[in-house]
Amino acid sequence: PLFHHYVTTPIHETVEELLGTQQAPIYIVHFTQAGAIERAQALMSINVCTRPEKDLIADLIGGFRFTAGFGKTLSRLVRHGIGVHHAGMLPKYRRLVEVLAQAGLLKVICGTDTLGVGINVPIRTVLFTGLSKYDGVKTRLLSAREFHQIAGRAGRAGYDPVGNVVVQAPDHVVDNERALAKAGDDPKKRRKVVRKKPPEGTVGYGKPTFDRLVESEPEGLTSSFSVSHSMLLNVIARPGDCYLAMQHLLTDNDEPRARQLRHIRTAIHAYRALLTAGVVEQLPAPDPQGRTARLTVDLQRDFALNQPLSTFALAATGLLDREAPSYALDVVSVIESTLENPRPVLSAQRFKARGEAVAAMKADGIEYDERMELLEEVSYPQPLVELLTGAYETYRRGHPWVADHELRPKTVARDLFERAMTFVEYVSFYGLARAEGTVLRYLADAYKALRQTVPEEARTDELADLIEWLGELVRQVDSSLLDEWAELLNPVEPESVAPTLDDRPPAVTSNVRAFRVLVRNALFRRVELSALRRYHELGELDAESGWDAAAWAQALDAYFEVHDQIGTSPDARGPALLLIEQLPDRWLVRQIFDDPAGDHDWGISAEVDLAASNEAGVAVLTVTAVNEL
Numbered sequence: 001p002l003f004h005h006y007v008t009t010p011i012h013e014t015v016e017e018l019l020g021t022q023q024a025p026i027y028i029v030h031f032t033q034a035g036a037i038e039r040a041q042a043l044m045s046i047n048v049c050t051r052p053e054k055d056l057i058a059d060l061i062g063g064f065r066f067t068a069g070f071g072k073t074l075s076r077l078v079r080h081g082i083g084v085h086h087a088g089m090l091p092k093y094r095r096l097v098e099v100l101a102q103a104g105l106l107k108v109i110c111g112t113d114t115l116g117v118g119i120n121v122p123i124r125t126v127l128f129t130g131l132s133k134y135d136g137v138k139t140r141l142l143s144a145r146e147f148h149q150i151a152g153r154a155g156r157a158g159y160d161p162v163g164n165v166v167v168q169a170p171d172h173v174v175d176n177e178r179a180l181a182k183a184g185d186d187p188k189k190r191r192k193v194v195r196k197k198p199p200e201g202t203v204g205y206g207k208p209t210f211d212r213l214v215e216s217e218p219e220g221l222t223s224s225f226s227v228s229h230s231m232l233l234n235v236i237a238r239p240g241d242c243y244l245a246m247q248h249l250l251t252d253n254d255e256p257r258a259r260q261l262r263h264i265r266t267a268i269h270a271y272r273a274l275l276t277a278g279v280v281e282q283l284p285a286p287d288p289q290g291r292t293a294r295l296t297v298d299l300q301r302d303f304a305l306n307q308p309l310s311t312f313a314l315a316a317t318g319l320l321d322r323e324a325p326s327y328a329l330d331v332v333s334v335i336e337s338t339l340e341n342p343r344p345v346l347s348a349q350r351f352k353a354r355g356e357a358v359a360a361m362k363a364d365g366i367e368y369d370e371r372m373e374l375l376e377e378v379s380y381p382q383p384l385v386e387l388l389t390g391a392y393e394t395y396r397r398g399h400p401w402v403a404d405h406e407l408r409p410k411t412v413a414r415d416l417f418e419r420a421m422t423f424v425e426y427v428s429f430y431g432l433a434r435a436e437g438t439v440l441r442y443l444a445d446a447y448k449a450l451r452q453t454v455p456e457e458a459r460t461d462e463l464a465d466l467i468e469w470l471g472e473l474v475r476q477v478d479s480s481l482l483d484e485w486a487e488l489l490n491p492v493e494p495e496s497v498a499p500t501l502d503d504r505p506p507a508v509t510s511n512v513r514a515f516r517v518l519v520r521n522a523l524f525r526r527v528e529l530s531a532l533r534r535y536h537e538l539g540e541l542d543a544e545s546g547w548d549a550a551a552w553a554q555a556l557d558a559y560f561e562v563h564d565q566i567g568t569s570p571d572a573r574g575p576a577l578l579l580i581e582q583l584p585d586r587w588l589v590r591q592i593f594d595d596p597a598g599d600h601d602w603g604i605s606a607e608v609d610l611a612a613s614n615e616a617g618v619a620v621l622t623v624t625a626v627n628e629l
Contacts (some may be wrong), residue, residue: 001155001162001163002151002152002154002155002162002163002164002165003162003163003164003165004151004165004166004167004210004214005164005165005166005167006166006167006169006207006210006211007166007167007168007169008169008173008174008177009174010174010178011028011039011127011129011168012042012043012045012046014127014166014168015028015043015046015108015127016046018125018127018164018166019046019048019107019108023124023125023164024107024108024124024125025101025104025106025107025108025109025121025122025123025124025125026107026108026109026123026124026125026126026127027109027111027123027125027126027127027153027154028108028109028110028111028127028129029111029112029113029126029127029128029129029150030110030111030112030129030130031112031113031129031130031132031133031134032112032134033086033087033088033112033434033435034434035129036084036085036086036110036111036112037070037073037084037086037110037434039110039129040077040082040083040084040108040110041073041077043082043108043110044076044077044080044082048080048081048082048107048108049080049081049105049107053081053105054079054080054081056103056105057078057079057081057100057105058079060099060100060103060105061075061078061079061096061100064096065504065617067423067424067477068424068428069424069427069428069433069436070089070093070433070434070436071090071093073433074089074093074096074097078096078097078100078106081105081106081107081108082106082107082108082109082110083097083100083101083106083108083109083110083111084097084109084110084111085097085098085109085110085111085112086111086112087112087437087438088344088434088435088436088437088438089436089437090436090437090440090477090478091437091440091478091480091481092478092480093437094437095480097109098121101121101122101123102121102122104122109121109123113146113149113150121153122160123153123154123155123163124154124155124160124163124164125154125163125164125165125166126150126151126153126154126163126164126165126166127166127167127168128150128151128165128166128167128168129168130168130170130205131147131167131205131209131210131213132202132203132205133146139201139202139203140203141203141205141209142213143218143219144213144216144217144218144219145218145219145221147213147214148213148218149218151163151165167210169206169207170198170202170204170205170206172196172197172198172199173206175196176193176195176196179193179194179195180193223254223255223259225253225255225259225263226263226266227250227263227266227267227270228270228308229270229273229274229308229310229311231249232246232267232270232271232274232280233274233279233280233295235249236280236291236293236294236295237295239289239290239291240289240290240291241286241290241291241292242291242292242293243292243293246267250263250264250267251264269399272399273311273399273402274311276311276398276399277311277314277315278296279295279296279311279314280293280294280295280296281293281294281296308338308402308405309337309338309402309405309407310338310449310453311399311402312338312391312392312395312399312402312407313334313335313337313338313449313453314453314455315391315395316334316387316388316391316392316395317331317334317454317458318458319387319391320334322458322460325569325570325571325574326570327460327462327463328460328462328463328465328466329383329414329417329418329466329570330383330384331450331454331458331463332413332414332417332446332450332466333383333384333388333409333411333414334384334388335446335449335450335453335454336408336409336410336411336412336413336414336446337384337388337407337408337409337410338407338408338449339408339442339445339446339449340408340442340445341408341410342412342435342438342439342441342442344432344434344435344438344439345412345430345432345435345438345439345442346380346410347380348430348431348432349380349381349415349430350378350379350380352430353378353379353380353381354375354378357374357375357378358371358375361374380410380411381410381411381415382409382410382411383409383411383414384409385409388407388409389407389409392407412439412442412443412446413442413443413446413447413470416443416473417466417469417470417521419525419528420521420522420524420525420528420573421521421525422473422522422618423436423439423440423443423473423476423477426439427439440474440477440478440481441481443470443473443474444474444481444482446470447467447470447471447474447482450467450470451467451471454467462574464513465513465514465516465517466517468511468513468514468517469514469517469518469521471514472508472511472514472515472518473514473518475505475506476505476508476617476618477617479505479506505617507614508613508614508617508618508619509610509613509614515613515619516580518618518619519578519580519587519589519608519619519621520573520575520578520591521619522618522619522621523578523589523591523604523606523621524568524572524573524591525541526538526541526542526591526604526623527566527568527572527573527591527593527604528568529541530552530556530566530593530604530626531565531566531567531568533556533560535549535550535552535553535556536549538552539551539552542622542623545622545623547623547626552626555626555627556626558627558628559593559595559602559626559628562595562602563593563595563596563597563602564596565596566593566594566595567593567594567595567596568594569594571594572593572594577591577592577593577594577600577603578590578591578592579592585609585610585611586607586608586609586610587607587608587610588605588606588607588608589605589606589607589608589621590603590604590605590606591603591604591606601628601629602626602627602628602629603626603627603629604623604625604626605623605624605625605626605627606621606622606623606624607621607622607624608620608621609621609622
């Protein structure tokens, strides 16, 4: 059974009371990721765990790899007995919190409603910080189903015989109650108390709302059944008549008849698109396994169209110039235009672009009012937007159903590659520490879409290198995203094993093709910074090896006495200007500058430590010279 309580004490006092009465573990529910992290950090002032418990946490964490940024914050929190859990975190961090909670070592978890879906974590008390949430459109009160679903995490079967559900009154109500308590029983003083109102833009609630949610039955479920290209491909690939199989799927269900008809029309349009794109062909007669249609035989083994606009991407790739230096990156842009928008990343890109635009306009002497007007036109970068928009309109005429799906030109995977950054550097550059899980999931989706959608005949060596690099980057940050995908492609008998915190992926140097790109990117990042004469940033990269800002400036001043610029075009970062000597324990590399005269006699020499690279999951190099040969 669950026991429900509505409290008007400040949340710090509420948490201390619950800890003091042995009501931990406590799951504190927030409806924003930022709120969960801020609350966890604020609770560091409370002594949540004993010294022996903290030692047990440290032992269980062991050599777990925390990256810079949010990883360091989480490390401090969990060692104090406080967890954080939300969808924006890396999967390995969420798994860490879950394992520590299952071991009974986390007394408090601050999270959103991602905790508890498909996992079994012991929670004795659920503490709601509010009863309203922003649903992407507006701020509203929780539905009865949402309230009961979250509250139901208290008192998990097998852990506790009972559970406690505590709802925190709004801050303004807490403040009003404290003011009234201070006034005591004196009627005059109580009348003089100025009662605070709910903050503007919020949806207020009180004990009547709490009582109604507790007593209400959950609302009925709404079906989310939908037809996708992936569904059609899976049905067509199976033995038997795909038409009868789809008819069964689309009509033998609990959907209203109007929705069934809409699904049938969607399936017909999608099937016609697959036929037109040459992905599927109808058979004049059933084959020995009863198939009446089949996938074309020239597709790679793991081909799949797992995005609504994948057939468009397949057609748009054919419009690109295979001989262009930017071909590989342009293919990435085509694929990215079919993926869901990672909103935190695009917001950060827009913010960065507008900041750079303001600086440029100030330098040009543009007045404030005009700057503000011009800023409205500045957005996040969208490579090939004109080509893709035109191709989309043409494609839509022959495939009207694609009008239901918006084209989304953007650059995240391409931007990461062009900036030659590591994942940690990219997250730091855009200030995305709280959304790094969102960034990584998007990159994993981009990798899978590239692997499964781009046919072998459309892949150049440069594109194959880029795909391998992207997959290895995702794998080194958090291999679970690709491990789960690999298990879906090649299912094996599940084993009943205890959760583990072993987050080490395969050695980064074992994938030589991807590691070569990582090395090339690490060197080219220094080339780009050299071209911009950003000696301070170069010093931040290499100061530990003796190459501080002054050393870089001195070395490059000699170059700029001869040449006025360093090229950073696609040719400048190509394999032709990178020399690698592979030794058993290290690589000796030379990144040649693309100088205007074409002499190619200046460059950066470095040594790549293979063991250190495997430990860090990125290319670890030491600059040894910046000189003319």
